[in-house]
Amino acid sequence: MRVSPFLSSVRRSWPLFFALIALGVTSSFATDEKEQKIQAKLIWGTDEPKPANPKIKPVDPKLKEKFSGIFKWKNYFEVEEKHFALAPEALKKVQMSTKCDIEVRNEGHGMFEVRFLGEGKSLKKVRQVIPPGELLVIAGDDKNANAWFVVLNLE
Amino acid sequence: MKTETILEVQAYLDDELASENDVKRVANLLAHDEEAARLFKSLKATRQLLEGNEPEVKLPESGDFYWSKIARAIERDSAPSKVAPHVTPWWVRALAPLAGVACVGLLLAGSGVLNAGGKARSAYLHEIENSVDDSSGISFHSQSQGMTVVWVKGYENP
Numbered sequence: 001m002r003v004s005p006f007l008s009s010v011r012r013s014w015p016l017f018f019a020l021i022a023l024g025v026t027s028s029f030a031t032d033e034k035e036q037k038i039q040a041k042l043i044w045g046t047d048e049p050k051p052a053n054p055k056i057k058p059v060d061p062k063l064k065e066k067f068s069g070i071f072k073w074k075n076y077f078e079v080e081e082k083h084f085a086l087a088p089e090a091l092k093k094v095q096m097s098t099k100c101d102i103e104v105r106n107e108g109h110g111m112f113e114v115r116f117l118g119e120g121k122s123l124k125k126v127r128q129v130i131p132p133g134e135l136l137v138i139a140g141d142d143k144n145a146n147a148w149f150v151v152l153n154l155e
Numbered sequence: 156m157k158t159e160t161i162l163e164v165q166a167y168l169d170d171e172l173a174s175e176n177d178v179k180r181v182a183n184l185l186a187h188d189e190e191a192a193r194l195f196k197s198l199k200a201t202r203q204l205l206e207g208n209e210p211e212v213k214l215p216e217s218g219d220f221y222w223s224k225i226a227r228a229i230e231r232d233s234a235p236s237k238v239a240p241h242v243t244p245w246w247v248r249a250l251a252p253l254a255g256v257a258c259v260g261l262l263l264a265g266s267g268v269l270n271a272g273g274k275a276r277s278a279y280l281h282e283i284e285n286s287v288d289d290s291s292g293i294s295f296h297s298q299s300q301g302m303t304v305v306w307v308k309g310y311e312n313p
Contacts, residue, residue, distance in 0.1 A: 042313065066300045100313040118310045124292065126283050126305050133301060140292070140307040148313045 035087045036106050037155040042080040042096040045073035045147040055079075063151070066135070073147060083155065096150055102138075104152070114138065114152060130154055156190055164191055168198050 043059055045067065050058065058064070059076045067076050082094050086106035093103045103115040110131065116124040116138045130136050132154050139149040166172045167181040185192050214221050283294055283305055294305040 066302060069300050070297055070302065070304070097313055116307065118313060123310055124283065124305060124307050126294075128303055131301075135300075135302040137302055137304045138307060139304060140310050140313070142311050142313070148311075150313075 035085050037083065037085045038104065038112075039153055039155050040082045040084070040094055040096065040102060040104075041078055041149075041151045042100070043067075043149040043151060044077045044079050044142070045071055045075070045149060046077070046142075047074045047145070050075065050077060067149075071147065076149075100150070102150060102152075112136070112152075116150065156194070160184070160191065161194065164195050165198060168195060168202065 041059075043063075044056070050056065056077045056079055059067070059078050064076050067073075080096050082096065084092055084094055084104075086092055086104060088106055088108040091103060091105040093101055095101050099119050101117045101120075103117065105113040107113060107127075110129045112128060112130055114126045114128070114136065115122055116126075124138060126136065126138065128136050130152065134153065136152045137149055138152075139147055142148045163172070163177070163181050164185070167178065167185075172178050172181065185195050283292075292306045292308045294303070296303045
């Protein structure tokens with residue numbers, strides 16, 4: 001049985017069609033598997049004025065507005081800021097102060113496992129998707145009715 | 156005894172001698188030759204024994220019909236197959252790859268929907284593990300501020 005030239009050309013194009021689909025699927029997965037840049041900040045919330053330490057600076061207005069919408073403190077000061085990158089399934093320990101660290105694991109597809117360590121002890125572990133533009137905050141009470149915040153967001 | 160004589164005795168017994176003179180000659184031989192007479196007697200006894208005990212196979216049908224059946228069976232087996240080959244319609248062959256593509260598309264679309272749903276849920280639901288017994292806390296998600304907060308109690312002075 002003879003096949004029309006049109007059908008024959010359609011058949012010949014199938015391999016190209018499947019190759020394009022495979023390329024698209026592969027690239028979509030590859031996009032999910034890229035290294036993720038993360039920003040981590042240690043913030044101090046207080047009603048007191050800015051301390052004399054020059055390394056401590058007020059948080060940016062956008063973050064202050066977000067915090068003021070939730071928390072009660074008047075001022076928020078940035079004590080430490082770290083930037084790091086995590087490949088999929090990579091784990092990194094980041095020192096936020098002399099007494100506290102975080103361990104962050106990139107589980108892929110936007111999922112992260114964050115472990116908060118105080119004086120070397122693991123106090124809290126959080127598994128959470130961090131969507132772009134959103135914040136993951138691990139916080140606690142500090143002395144004199146103040147508070148501390150470890151803020152993570154994707155860059 | 157000569158081989159020719161033996162053969163003549165056998166032919167005499169089977170009534171296959173060519174002429175009347177040969178028959179008379181062999182009959183005369185059997186009457187006067189003791190050895191030839193013994194051979195004749197032995198052959199005759201053997202033939203009688205076979206005639207009385209040889210199994211007879213009878214065909215259930217006539218010979219012609221029996222052999223014609225075998226001939227037809229041979230012809231049928233050796234003839235080329237006349238069954239028409241199965242021809243798939245052109246539109247089935249053209250659409251078959253499309254069905255595969257549709258399956259792949261559905262699979263990808265399904266996984267995309269599931270992943271999207273999973274991420275949407277995960278933005279509000281998270282797993283928290285207290286690693287120290289005396290450490291407790293609360294957690295909440297603020298959609299308006301785009302923030303998930305996990306509050307750790309019992310740890311000051313970070």
